[in-house]
Structures are given as structure tokens and as C-alpha cells.
Amino acid sequence: MDQLHNFTLIFLTMMVISTLLRIYLSQRQINFVTKHRAQVPDSFADKISLKDHQKAADYTTSKVRFGRLPLAYEVALLLIWTLGGGLQWLDQNILTLDLNPVLTGITVILAFTFISAALDLPFTIYSTFVIEEKFGFNRTTIKTFIIDMFKGSLLGLVIGVPLLYIILWLMEQSGDQWWIYAWLVISGFSLFMMWVYPTWIAPIFNKFEPLEEGETLNRITSLLTRCGFNSNGIFVIDGSKRSSHGNAYFSGFGRNKRIVFFDTLLKMLSDDELEAVLAHELGHFKKKHIIKGMAISFATTLLALAVLAWLMKAEWFYSSLGVEHASTYMALLLFTLVMPVFTFIFQPLFSIFSRKNEFEADAFAAQQTDAKYLIHALVGLYRENASTLTPDPVYSAFYDSHPPAPVRIAHLNAHA
Numbered sequence: 299m300d301q302l303h304n305f306t307l308i309f310l311t312m313m314v315i316s317t318l319l320r321i322y323l324s325q326r327q328i329n330f331v332t333k334h335r336a337q338v339p340d341s342f343a344d345k346i347s348l349k350d351h352q353k354a355a356d357y358t359t360s361k362v363r364f365g366r367l368p369l370a371y372e373v374a375l376l377l378i379w380t381l382g383g384g385l386q387w388l389d390q391n392i393l394t395l396d397l398n399p400v401l402t403g404i405t406v407i408l409a410f411t412f413i414s415a416a417l418d419l420p421f422t423i424y425s426t427f428v429i430e431e432k433f434g435f436n437r438t439t440i441k442t443f444i445i446d447m448f449k450g451s452l453l454g455l456v457i458g459v460p461l462l463y464i465i466l467w468l469m470e471q472s473g474d475q476w477w478i479y480a481w482l483v484i485s486g487f488s489l490f491m492m493w494v495y496p497t498w499i500a501p502i503f504n505k506f507e508p509l510e511e512g513e514t515l516n517r518i519t520s521l522l523t524r525c526g527f528n529s530n531g532i533f534v535i536d537g538s539k540r541s542s543h544g545n546a547y548f549s550g551f552g553r554n555k556r557i558v559f560f561d562t563l564l565k566m567l568s569d570d571e572l573e574a575v576l577a578h579e580l581g582h583f584k585k586k587h588i589i590k591g592m593a594i595s596f597a598t599t600l601l602a603l604a605v606l607a608w609l610m611k612a613e614w615f616y617s618s619l620g621v622e623h624a625s626t627y628m629a630l631l632l633f634t635l636v637m638p639v640f641t642f643i644f645q646p647l648f649s650i651f652s653r654k655n656e657f658e659a660d661a662f663a664a665q666q667t668d669a670k671y672l673i674h675a676l677v678g679l680y681r682e683n684a685s686t687l688t689p690d691p692v693y694s695a696f697y698d699s700h701p702p703a704p705v706r707i708a709h710l711n712a713h714a
């Protein structure tokens with residue numbers, strides 16, 4: 299009884315701490331950006347107009363302000379699902395169907411996922427069709443939005459249900475070591491997904507076309523040869539179907555690597571700049587960031603599963619979170635729901651790792667091409683994407699995978 303009381307209290311305390319922290323960070327970001335709204339930072343004064351700078355400030359603060367509503371909603375829902383008895387109610391109803399434990403688990407988790415997605419929908423709609431629209435970034439039509447939702451759910455079912463089946467089965471049947479088997483399955487599965495993603499999954503949502511012959515392709519090919527990089531093609535996708543934000547990425551691994559440019563990015567940048575952006579992405583590969591990132595993610599998954607295996611056996615874990623009967627699927631569901639409350643404070647660690655990688659990739663790009671082109675490209679991207687040049691340092695340490703604009707440009711200038 300004591301333990302029950304204790305864990306409820308710990309959970310509530312951590313929830314209050316992480317929520318207050320998130321509100322505090324959002325307020326810091328709004329204050330900082332607003333304070334710097336009147337003037338373009340010196341190092342950007344000749345590159346970004348005051349009008350663009352202020353648009354970025356307004357876009358940033360709008361997003362942060364709007365983000366508080368889903369935050370409050372998220373906290374309320376978490377309480378309703380757990381201590382409020384929401385999961386208990388779902389469990390009780392689905393248990394009356396009298397399925398075997400694995401199928402009961404799949405049904406409970408699917409019902410939960412479906413209800414949560416429906417409850418989130420208003421926010422996704424508002425963010426896409428109101429905020430993005432207001433700042434001129436939205437290109438998603440209602441039709442595309444609905445088709446995406448449909449395709450996404452179908453894909454989630456086709457891929458997620460078999461995986462969930464295996465995991466729940468292992469939790470039920472494979473004894474005390476289940477978490478090691480589950481870890482092997484999840485790791486193998488994520489490698490498989492990375493491998494199939496570029497050729498099988500991404501084309502479900504976007505049209506892929508090989509980059510046309512010409513100067514741009516020649517430049518890119520020669521950069522790839524220079525760096526000794528093999529890829530399975532250079533593609534352009536119709537990112538403009540959904541948004542005017544530009545991007546470029548690599549996906550896949552082994553021989554199944556693809557280089558993908560958003561059509562919006564091709565329009566935004568010159569050949570020199572594109573080459574520099576690609577050199578940065580190649581830097582991530584050459585410096586083994588992808589592999590390091592995967593190693594970290596596999597290690598954290600193993601740790602999480604070990605904790606879950608321990609919690610699953612503890613009666614208090616269920617009862618202190620509003621669930622009456624212990625079960626594998628409730629352990630999994632409660633764990634996924636409650637974990638972020640405990641891990642949010644560690645987020646800066648991931649930012650530190652990611653920023654170190656960005657600096658290394660920038661340094662690599664500066665060796666392969668002229669740093670001034672990457673600077674041009676980045677400034678162009680900051681402007682077109684209305685990214686703020688003046689994020690609050692503390693907010694940024696929690697939320698941004700990339701260094702703040704002035705820090706990054708200064709670092710590149712040192713290499714120029």
C-alpha cells in the first residue's frame with residue numbers, strides 16, 4: 299500500500315516538474331525572440347531583411363504559443379488515461395470479448411491508439427491549416443491530408459500489428475529473458491525498416507524522380523566520387539505537395555542508400571549551395587554519425603526494455619497508475635505513456651550529441667567545398683523556412699537538434 303502511494307506521488311511530482319519546465323521554456327523562447335525582434339543580429343544584417351527577421355520571430359512565437367494548448371491537453375489526457383481510470387475502463391471492456399492475452403493486448407493497444415489519434419486530430423488540423431497557412435507555408439490540400447491519414451493508418455496497421463504480436467507473444471511466452479529477445483526483434487526490425495524505407499515506404503507518400511541530367515547532377519556526382527560514396531540514386535521528391543519548407547536527406551543503408559532532395563530545396567538553392575548541403579550530409583556518413591546514432595538508440599531501447607521487464611512484475615506499477623489487473627500489454631502501454639514524464643529532463647543530452655555531429659558535418663563540408671556556400675545555403679534556408687536567428691539558448695538546448703544560427707555560422711566562418 300505504501301509503495302502504491304509512493305509511485306503515484308513520484309509520477310505526479312515528475313509530471314508537474316516536466317510540465318512546469320516545458321511552460322517555462324516556452325515562455326523563455328517567446329521572451330527572447332520578442333526581445334530580439336526589432337533588429338536583425340549583426341552577423342546577418344546584410345543577408346536577412348528586417349521584414350524576414352520579423353516574420354521568423356512571429357512564426358516562431360506563434361508556434362510556441364499554440365504548442366501550449368496541446369501541452370495542457372496532453373497532461374489532462376495522461377491523467378485521465380491513468381489515474382482517471384481510462385485505461386482501466388478500456389481494459390475491462392475489451393476483456394469481456396474473451397480473447398487470448400496476445401489478442402486482447404493488440405485490441406486494447408489499437409483502441410487506445412485510435413482514440414488518441416482522434417483526440418490529437420484537431421491540433422494537427424489547426425497547425426497545418428491555420429498556422430502554416432497563415433505564414434504561407436502550407437501546400438497540403440484537404441484531400442492530401444485525408445489520403446495521408448488513411449495511408450499512414452493502413453501502413454501502421456500492416457507493419458505495427460505483426461510487430462506488436464511478436465512482442466506481446468514474447469512477453470507472454472518466453473520467460474524472464476523476454477526483454478532480450480524483444481530487443482533483438484526490435485533492433486532487427488528497425489534495421490529492416492531503414493533498408494526498405496527508401497524503396498518501399500517513402501514512395502507511398504511522395505513521387506520520386508531521378509534528378510535530371512545536367513550541371514546540378516554532374517556537380518553532385520563528382521562530389522560523391524570525390525568522397526568515395528556509393529548510392530543507389532539521386533532523387534527529387536514532390537515535397538511541394540505538402541509544404542514550401544525545403545529539405546534534403548539520405549535514407550537507407552548499405553547499397554540501398556538514396557539521396558533525396560525536396561523539389562522546394564532545388565528551387566531555393568544554387569548548384570554551389572546544393573553541393574555544400576550535400577557535402578554536409580555526406581559528412582554525417584563519413585563521420586559515422588548514423589551508426590553512432592543507431593548504437594545509442596539500440597542501447598537506450600535495451601535499457602528501456604530492461605526497466606519495463608522489471609516494472610511488469612511489480613503489482614504497484616499498475617495499481618499506482620490506475621490499472622487494476624497486471625498484464626503484459628498494460629505494462630507496455632503504461633510504460634510508453636508514463637516514460638516521457640521521466641525522460642524529458644534528459645533531452646539536452648541528445649541535443650549535445652546531435653550538435654557535436656552537426657559541427658563535425660559542417661567541418662567536413664568546409665573541407666570538401668567552400669564554407670561560404672554552405673553559409674549562403676543555410677542563410678537562404680533560415681530565411682525561406684522563417685527559422686528564428688535568435689532562439690533562447692536554454693529552450694534551444696532542450697528542443698533543437700541543430701546549433702542556433704549565429705553559433706553555427708560563426709563555426710563555419712572559422713573554417714572559411
Ligand SMILES: [Zn+2]
Nearest residue numbers: 578582656659
Ligand atoms: Zn546535419
